[in-house]
Amino acid sequence: MQIKTVEQYVDTYRKSVADPEGFWSEIAGHFIWKKPWEKVLQYDWDKPEFRWFEGGQLNITENCLDRHLDDKADRTAIIWEPNDPNEEARKITYRELHKEVSRFANVLKKQGISKGDRVCIYLPMIPELAIAVLACARIGAIHSVVFAGFSSKSLATRIDDATCKMLLTADGGYRGTKTIALKEIADKALEISETQSVEKVIVFKRTGQNVDMLEGRDIWWEEALEGASADCPVEVMEAEDPLFILYTSGSTGKPKGIIHTTGGYMVYTAYSFINVFQYNEGDIYWCTADIGWITGHSYIVYGPLLAGATTMMFEGVPTFPDAGRFWQIVEKYKVNQFYTAPTAIRALMKYPLELVQRSDLSSLRVIGTVGEPINEEAWVWYKKNIGNGEVPIIDTWWQTETGGILITTIPGVLHDEPTYAGLPLPGVQPMLFDEMGEEVEGFPSEGRLGIKFPWPSITRGIWGDQERYKRTYFSFENRYFTGDGALRNKRGYYRITGRVDDVIIVSGHNLGTAPIEDVIDDHPLVVETAIVGFPHDVKGNALYAFIILKQNVDEEDELALEINRLIAKKIGPIAKCDKIQFVPGLPKTRSGKIMRRILRKIAAGETSDFGDISTLLNPEVVEKIIQKNSAL
Numbered sequence: 001m002q003i004k005t006v007e008q009y010v011d012t013y014r015k016s017v018a019d020p021e022g023f024w025s026e027i028a029g030h031f032i033w034k035k036p037w038e039k040v041l042q043y044d045w046d047k048p049e050f051r052w053f054e055g056g057q058l059n060i061t062e063n064c065l066d067r068h069l070d071d072k073a074d075r076t077a078i079i080w081e082p083n084d085p086n087e088e089a090r091k092i093t094y095r096e097l098h099k100e101v102s103r104f105a106n107v108l109k110k111q112g113i114s115k116g117d118r119v120c121i122y123l124p125m126i127p128e129l130a131i132a133v134l135a136c137a138r139i140g141a142i143h144s145v146v147f148a149g150f151s152s153k154s155l156a157t158r159i160d161d162a163t164c165k166m167l168l169t170a171d172g173g174y175r176g177t178k179t180i181a182l183k184e185i186a187d188k189a190l191e192i193s194e195t196q197s198v199e200k201v202i203v204f205k206r207t208g209q210n211v212d213m214l215e216g217r218d219i220w221w222e223e224a225l226e227g228a229s230a231d232c233p234v235e236v237m238e239a240e241d242p243l244f245i246l247y248t249s250g251s252t253g254k255p256k257g258i259i260h261t262t263g264g265y266m267v268y269t270a271y272s273f274i275n276v277f278q279y280n281e282g283d284i285y286w287c288t289a290d291i292g293w294i295t296g297h298s299y300i301v302y303g304p305l306l307a308g309a310t311t312m313m314f315e316g317v318p319t320f321p322d323a324g325r326f327w328q329i330v331e332k333y334k335v336n337q338f339y340t341a342p343t344a345i346r347a348l349m350k351y352p353l354e355l356v357q358r359s360d361l362s363s364l365r366v367i368g369t370v371g372e373p374i375n376e377e378a379w380v381w382y383k384k385n386i387g388n389g390e391v392p393i394i395d396t397w398w399q400t401e402t403g404g405i406l407i408t409t410i411p412g413v414l415h416d417e418p419t420y421a422g423l424p425l426p427g428v429q430p431m432l433f434d435e436m437g438e439e440v441e442g443f444p445s446e447g448r449l450g451i452k453f454p455w456p457s458i459t460r461g462i463w464g465d466q467e468r469y470k471r472t473y474f475s476f477e478n479r480y481f482t483g484d485g486a487l488r489n490k491r492g493y494y495r496i497t498g499r500v501d502d503v504i505i506v507s508g509h510n511l512g513t514a515p516i517e518d519v520i521d522d523h524p525l526v527v528e529t530a531i532v533g534f535p536h537d538v539k540g541n542a543l544y545a546f547i548i549l550k551q552n553v554d555e556e557d558e559l560a561l562e563i564n565r566l567i568a569k570k571i572g573p574i575a576k577c578d579k580i581q582f583v584p585g586l587p588k589t590r591s592g593k594i595m596r597r598i599l600r601k602i603a604a605g606e607t608s609d610f611g612d613i614s615t616l617l618n619p620e621v622v623e624k625i626i627q628k629n630s631a632l
């Protein structure tokens, strides 16, 4: 399965395009199936519908855990590094993980969960998070992990959308010097939940802080585990049974519950993990993401465990106790593959190099990034200082919806090139197209990025909204539309230039502008808001809100703080605006559409060259906004 040379890559890629079914069935054959599939792929772009390994039956945890018990039972599956370096780390072998997952799966069953039920997981980065995810998968419950930095309102929206029957949480969580009151946030979410679908809450004791336990609903994790058997036969799943739902922001409206199913997701995450990270037996692999995001699902939990790898989980933040923490952890465990986000690199490169140089990073063989474009300066710093000028960088492009990495440079096989993610993995057929939907051929070229053939882990839907699924990703014929723009250079390498819709990527997190605007518009003093992104040297992009008020206020700074508090409360701190400007009006077209193009330029600090603004209903407002902006 592992590609080692460029010739092999070219050859494998060619085969994967000429005979996709043959190609994927050979890879799928490496796994345990309870019943073999009858048809590798059936698809229909118009419906849209994608069915991989139809007729096949399996359980992904049998492949993540049971399969390794013969020869890897005593190998470390998970290394957990706590927030506080003075607390003891945990190492969990495959045998122990199998046991813990089975025990917790039995707890879920005992508490009334069965196949197809949705379980919401709102936990910090502790091993129990991975155990909970796998326990759900073992009994066929659909997990919906919500990042433990989200507010009670965001949590409630997600619980309601999927009508989750159970919530798994902790008393609190540690992040650097902060303690987050997770149970308190969860309680509030359950109070405001419209569906009131959650029947049971299981609470892990992490911080020991005081929490309220509601009799009949809330149970302590430890108590629930008492007497639970370590024997839990797997639930037999159809290849197309849903494995999980994971929410991601859209350009409008409520978050989208992206659905992934069992068979195709398993095959793709394992295949991509082994190739993209060139993982070899015994390697120590570390992805710094949170399991609350797709990166954590596919490349902390499923991909590595399917491959029998040793995967690390880090509870803390890169700057605690100091900004050399990542590098100390790399040295401590002799990490071979390190995978992080450009925003983390940009933040860390601002600190003195001594913080890097005091650690021995010579174990590193692959260093990667994901989540947003990595700018050349950060790429060069990463290569030189973390990669000793020679370790290959993998800039991996993919999305929550794609389930796994689609474009990158396989290390040791393809050359890395700053600002370019690289070439498609075998089985992935990217295309560029213009605004009319026409394919743009040749090199170099530019356009919107589409994928013109299904791959096994393509999302199968948006929970409860197949109409939106169709509209968002399949509005152009015979392809999946990514929402990104891209360039293709002479080598055929792709550079992702950014979103072409109203999603802004802040520190690697997808944020739709509309839901944040709605929160601001709910403030009694606000008439209308427009949010745009502007370049930020650490976050990549930051949010700039232009707000029209009902009346002038004396204390604008106070009001701006209040608005940000409101956003943090309703959505989460990650959605706070770096800049808030109160304006007399917003530039609008005659049809009433806000001209965001102009606001983006103003936010980026430009004072002229706004193109043709004569079609605006209110061109004078542009000058007023600029005047006030320069006075800021």
Ligand code: PRX
Pocket: 248, 294, 295, 369, 370, 371, 372, 373, 374, 395, 396, 397, 398, 399, 400, 401, 421, 482, 483, 484, 496, 497, 498, 499, 505, 508, 509, 510
């Ligand atoms: O715009 C692209 C950007 O992140 C978006 C997907 O975000 P999300 O679903 O949260 O998944 C992030 C982790 C897979 C994409 O549409 N993006 C992701 N990776 C890259 C990237 N942009 C440029 N280069 C990347 N390597």
